[in-house]
Amino acid sequence: MYFYVDESGHTGPNLFDETQPMLYYGVLSSKVNVDLLAEDSLRKLRQRAKVLRLHANELGNGGLVPLASELLALQRRLNFRFDLYRVAKPDHAIICFFDQVFDHGNNPAITWTGYWTPMRYVLLLKLAKLFDKDIAKQAWEARIETDSDKADALLTSVCMELRSRVGHLPDARSRQLISDTLEWAEKNPKKIYYNTKKKKDKLQITPNIIGFQSVMHGIASRLKTKKAKAAAIIVDQQSQFNKAQKSLSEYFAALSDLPAANGPGLPAIDFSGMPKIPIEFASSANSAGLELVDLHLWVFKRTMEGKELAPELYRLIEPHLYRGRTDEISLNAIAARWERWFEELPDPTPEQLERSQSLIAYDEERRLRAIQGG
Template identity: 25%
Template sequence: MSIVAYIDESGHSGADLYDVHQPILTYAAVWLEEYQATVLADKLAKLRKRHHVQLREIKGAKLMKTAGGQRLVRDALEAVSAAATPISIVAMQKAYMAAGVVVDDCTDYVYNDAFDERWGWDPLIREPLIEKILRVSDPQALMRVWQLRGGDDGAAVAQAYGSFLFGLSLSLDDELAARARQMQRTNFKQLWSAVQGARSMGSDYSPNLSAFNALLHGMDEQAACLRVPAVTLVHDAQQQFQALFTRVWTLTSQAHPATYRFPNGNILRFPTDRLKSLAFAESGAHVGIQLADVVAAATRVAIEEHAGGTPDRSVPYLPALRDLLRSPLACGIFPFAIGTDSWKYDVLAFLLDV
């Protein structure tokens, strides 16, 4: 069976992880055989005409802003469900990355002898600390650390970290305060040298990269579950991340066989050998990319409205989205959430209505 998984994202906001309008990043893949792509292209053309949507190609974020667009989104989601085709979806709490990077940087035993190697891989000790930092931190202070870390002034990064960790050391949470005092022992000069080295190789922290990497590994597991031997990946043309994503796909697909089992039950297997190729294409030429964009946007908006307590929309797209996400073809792997434990549990319970 020849199958293509079309990929797109919704919610990219660059370095601004606290974008109040788009705090969530989602990646979606819609898997289609050739005949399904033809059928859905015809269906989508009819939906655009029925709902009087004049866009040259459908864009999920724009459609979600109008009643007519929301109706088209609902009907498009129902069409994908009716096609009985696999989908994959990753949702990421973007601010989580900023707090996670603080923990990565300041608990790494290479730069801080107050911590051991376990802090580099064990989510059972890392995740509670990340969640506490995210919960108590001043968003502006945390964002300042994140933004300066992406710059070129190592001294400014060290100063920002010093101020931020000092603030955490004054926390009324004694455990957090104690951890912050340990984190203050980080050798920031050594850390900054490593950051620059990683950046020179095109490798640095990015919500998009984290979500895309999770999507790749999950899709490889999904392909194994569905007994699909080969999946071709086609991602929406993306100049900013194309080279990086290609490098990540190459590394994961050609890695030596290995299996990593984490204390929280997560399993990471290499190589991702069922994902046979990765290409980038303009969304206007592929209905699959447009549908992936719709799935990603509908999921993102649904999560953001749930978190903000926004009243239900007049167009009930959520039942159609939930039906799609609950498909057995997701193999229990997707939807996948990246964020604090409390956020992940809340989001997954909401999306799956459990």
Template identity: 35%
Template structure:
């Protein structure tokens, strides 16, 4: 398969630009190469508009509508799929703040299941209810700080305020306890938490969202029973191409590691509650493309110009922005076969609901099972007391 990838809404590591709250990626896929097969139709589009290249933001609704019939003809010829992935940037900052504080492998006051199961999505929502924009920005600054050992006092100040807000909130008693204990441990041991990074570009929403794109390529290849991509072409942009290539490299290494892992280790990963409702192929990264990423300018690739237009159309449809009937019709040609996923509070709520749907009702639990739950919580209470918080 031939893949072309473009992004929209890039503000680098500035997650708090009110004019660009969402980063999105489009992944265009086809069985044959549009850069070769689409030349005649592409030339007609350029001639119709009197432009050297196609850029949706430049052309706008009116001028794109003029070439919509030619785009529809190209879609029929190539049978593109266009997968769409996005990150709500402030929500991403919230998730990183949660990960920094509540990692149960680092924060000894956090129960394993509060972090390593879909229960984490509940706590992220509750964290969202007490965090303000200024605290979220401070959390992001600390998560991406390259000399975190100099920021102990800042971490303590942040967690102290969050603990105060949690205790004063209208959250239920158990949630207050879980959050207050986690913050208290961090206040006592600020540099033991997961703040700071050596490479802030790897932490960028661009690099993280690109992981969705790579997983989507693997899914498309598995669906066609293909061993690798014919080509992977990514739009050139100076700041994050290197991070995208690095993300691909690391995902390939993880996929190879999964393949070499023991049957027991693979079964553990597939059965892990955090990956509930994920298929084994998805968890084990089967089909991860090995082909090297090629960086091209959009002027050098018809596929990059098409994915730019498709991504622009998808964003406008999802945001209920004005769009012509012709462009809406074009969207209806490729969107029914699209995968759409991303990082948002709504998406996390759906994942939690799917997880809960697979669990028995509380009324179905036996007295012995209820007793085990109570004993587990009591043991954690006793453990937290030994921490002297």
């Protein structure tokens, strides 16, 4: 199979650009070489539009509508699929904070269940209510600060401010756990390993690379579903993130034959089916597949953001609403996904309840000892 990958909404480590709150990735997948088989059709459309390449942002509704029927016919002829992935950038700062500060391996003040079971999402969403934009910005500044002393001072300040707001949470147990965890981090910032140490490490935690993880998992899922192998993975060429994308794809390929585990109730970490073929980088100036990704991604974005879109163009994405994949990393997506899981959770048996209470008591004793000692 052939895959073509492009992104939109790129702001790198600047997560708080109000004009681009979402990072999008679009992935076009096909059994055939789209670069080869779509080129003639797109060349004719370029000539009609009197442009060198079909860039949706430049053509807009007015420029694309006259081409819509031909683009739809090309889509049907090639029978490709289009998958969409997006990351809510301001939410990413809060999720990163939770992942580091509430990591059970770094912070003994958090319970084992608070990090290694779906209860982590309950705590994450409650913690998120304590953030405002300014505190989220400070937390992210600390995360990408390469000077550890500066980062630790920022982290301590963020923890102190969040802890002052814990009283707004409605239940006593959440207030206790979140307050204790923040206080321990506040007193032991160097043990949290919060900040990135080098410029290249900063790239690895940007929404661009977090979103690209979803892209690679989506490609692996497509390959497993179709029982196929990757013939090519073409990624849009841009200087800042291509090296990090390449490193990530190689890392995932190396894990493709290894078993992975996760906490009980958490989604399995599945690297099976990860393509081992090296990803390639190209410009839409010489890739018909990337040119088509740009067009479809623009239509998807306008639809999801409620912006003006001609009905003729909506027809381009309509089939993919049912046969494509979509995934989102955001606090709202986490809430929607896990609310259903907790609602469908069966009541525990008396034996399970007794055993769980015993384990919780044991872990609570450990946690309190760690707080008193640290």
